[in-house]
Amino acid sequence: xxxxxxxxxxxxxxxxxxxxxxxxxxxxxxxxxxxxxxxxxxxxxxxxxxxxxxxxxxxxxxxxxxxxxxxxxxxxxxxxxxxxxxxxxxxxxxxxxxxxxxxxxxxxxxxxxxxxxxxxxxxxxxxxxxxxxxxxxxxxxxxxxxxxxxxxxxxxxxxxxxxxxxxxxxxxxxxxxxxxxxxxxxxxxxxxxxxxxxxxxxxxxxxxxxxxxxxxxxxxxxxxxxxxxxxxxxxxxxxx
Numbered sequence: 001x002x003x004x005x006x007x008x009x010x011x012x013x014x015x016x017x018x019x020x021x022x023x024x025x026x027x028x029x030x031x032x033x034x035x036x037x038x039x040x041x042x043x044x045x046x047x048x049x050x051x052x053x054x055x056x057x058x059x060x061x062x063x064x065x066x067x068x069x070x071x072x073x074x075x076x077x078x079x080x081x082x083x084x085x086x087x088x089x090x091x092x093x094x095x096x097x098x099x100x101x102x103x104x105x106x107x108x109x110x111x112x113x114x115x116x117x118x119x120x121x122x123x124x125x126x127x128x129x130x131x132x133x134x135x136x137x138x139x140x141x142x143x144x145x146x147x148x149x150x151x152x153x154x155x156x157x158x159x160x161x162x163x164x165x166x167x168x169x170x171x172x173x174x175x176x177x178x179x180x181x182x183x184x185x186x187x188x189x190x191x192x193x194x195x196x197x198x199x200x201x202x203x204x205x206x207x208x209x210x211x212x213x214x215x216x217x218x219x220x221x222x223x224x225x226x227x228x229x230x231x232x233x234x235x236x237x238x239x240x
Contacts, residue, residue: 016084066120096143145199155197
């Protein structure tokens with residue numbers, strides 16, 4: 001295991017793990033008992049999120065609090081922080097798994113509050129990517145699917161930002177329905193009523209890509225090309 005010690009301006013030290021993921025014991029046990037299950041969906045990790053982090057791990061707290069100035073300063077002082085792990089969580093995925101704690105998602109926040117929240121979230125995403133955070137769809141998007149975006153517009157803004165920064169969804173597969181039903185049950189017990197807009201946005205993107213490939217097939221491959229414009233083809237393929 002590779003680790004390093006970070007010392008802040010108050011001479012307080014924190015230990016961070018590099019490059020080696022440490023999976024939660026519940027996940028390892030689940031993997032052994034269910035070898036054929038797609039563990040990318042990670043239902044056991046829901047319990048692992050409530051275990052407190054080591055005292056002094058201020059970088060995780062600054063990321064979660066959207067403290068942009070502090071995160072910039074810490075990454076400038078110690079660039080290796082962008083590569084640290086907490087269990088299987090990276091600084092970037094940590095932004096999208098904060099709802100896995102015991103905090104209840106409030107349903108009736110004001111429009112101004114929601115707008116401020118998504119702006120702060122996207123700004124932190126830009127900072128982490130600028131300092132070297134890796135965009136891997138199979139690592140990041142399972143958390144993006146589960147994130148409690150307040151509406152579809154906010155989810156699309158964040159997703160378009162990730163695409164603009166280089167995220168590729170070509171080989172991504174949506175979370176298993178069993179995972180979604182587990183989360184829906186959790187929402188019901190906590191009396192939360194948000195929608196998994198992130199899942200819808202990713203699904204729409206994947207569907208659009210498949211239709212685009214079908215358009216290219218009709219246009220360029222078959223010998224007898226249909227005398228249809230792209231609007232008509234789009235309506236036809238919408239039923240596929």
